[in-house]
Amino acid sequence: MITLSGLTKRYGTVTAVDGLDLEITPGRVTGFLGPNGAGKSTTMRMILGLDRPTAGRALVNGKQYEELRHPLREVGALLDAKAVHPGRTARNHLLSMARSNGIARRRVDEVLEVVGLTSVASRRVGLFSLGMGQRLGIAGALLGDPGVLIFDEPVNGLDPDGVRWVRSIARSLAEEGRTVFLSSHLMSEMQQTADQVVVIGKGKLIADTPVLELIERSSLGTVRVRVPDPADRADLVRRIGTAGFGTELTADDALVVRGARPEQIGDLAHEAGVRLHELRLQEPSLEEAYMELTSDSVEYGTARSANVTGGWDA
């Protein structure tokens, strides 16, 4: 359990985290989303007692990180996987961590096995690839068998196999009743991994909801309609417009209708006597829901064009 109350961090004039109130509960994966510079890493650093909050508090299991007697046995974290002395071996790195918290030596070999680094345990970390470094970071997080896990962009640099592996680890950790708090920019990945999502923008909380709810609530659910005859298509677009829905033309002969139900479009087509080749509800994705939520708080964004399919006139 992670509890943030009024958590605020200012760097000079920049407010990186702005009054976050949040509870990250055990037994599920909580995804942490937000544009670049939204304050995700800063929040995680404050939870781990690395950065001192300007105001408010971050508690883990009801305590400040510094008050934890054996912190690695309560909180496992992966922040920056490359932050290891390059001349150290993987085993030496994990062994020093284990010793600091009175964790049995055999646990080092166990986690090396779990992350698949056993064969390179005696190699210097400086020679590791990006993905191997990431795996070592995850090994470090798992070392103390902690009830709370914090991962900052854990799939960064992992191959597709590694991405799936992180997903299954995160899922099984949560199923064991642990608190899993994980940031990522990969929306499709997050949609499959997280139960709950916390979205922040410019340091402020934008949403804290179950993933499914967030997606459902999104207005971006669409209906895809394929109309083979161009004249029919124009007619249908006009009728849909009159009914108050927005349409968008895709590259082929299809229309995408925003905010409508398939039955409404089917009825309109029936009234107009328009022949359809396809009528399908497209579930909104987390990515779309996220884009909608954060469109106002992208700090370092590029201009976002709403429609890249080009102009089409009826």
Add this chain to the structure above:
Amino acid sequence: MNDTKAAPAAAARGRGGLVGAAAAEWTKLWGVRSTWVSLASTAALVVAYTVIVGVSARSSTAQSSGGEPPTDPLANLGTGVVFMGQFAVLALATMVIASEYATGSIRGTLQCVPVRHRMLLSKSVVLVPVLFVTGLVVAPLGLGSAVVALGDVADPVTAGASVRQALAVGGYLGAVGMISIGIGAAVRSVAGTITVGFLVLLVLPMTLQSVSVEFVQKAGDYLPGPAGMALMGVSESDTYGPGAAAALLVFWALAANAAGYWVLRNRDA
């Protein structure tokens, strides 16, 4: 992966705290090759210094030119430590803390040992004894090379004085290590730590010596470098004895670590 409740099983030994922190530092210290390189360099630098000084002292005595050639092997050992050997120790201490800031691994260290004073103390708890033992090894090596280099112009050396000098060398290297750790925690950069260390240990005392204001000269005598020279009996001024020198070094070690602790407390990692 075990159940959450199985966590204590993984923690067979209930160690943590300062003991655990020191065990981790010990593991880290010997986990990199550069530790051995630094310690070997300390010995090599001291030996090299005593050889150069010894050989030149022998030739200058032969030609009987100049004032007092340095023919005391114990003194050559002491000056070798101050002028050369201690900088390898400074480099080692820099790797122990300042380079953790360079690699970002300080964050990992603080995740393991979040209590700042414990983290800082654990570094010295490990490094100081290692350096003391290093001093005990370096001293006979440097003394031997000094005697050999001086040949028949060498002053006689007693066993008691040799043992005392070995303890002084060990003590001084330990102090240099602890002072450098404090500087590293305060300055947080490799280049910065080496620069400040070099200034405090050698450059500043020498500069102050050359100032013709007596008060300033006296003040310079109390810096760590001159204190080390007093401890090893190679001081140019007789302001204080070895006992006061030892106390002064302890003071500097604590002061540097207090400064380092203050920065650790007040700045983000």
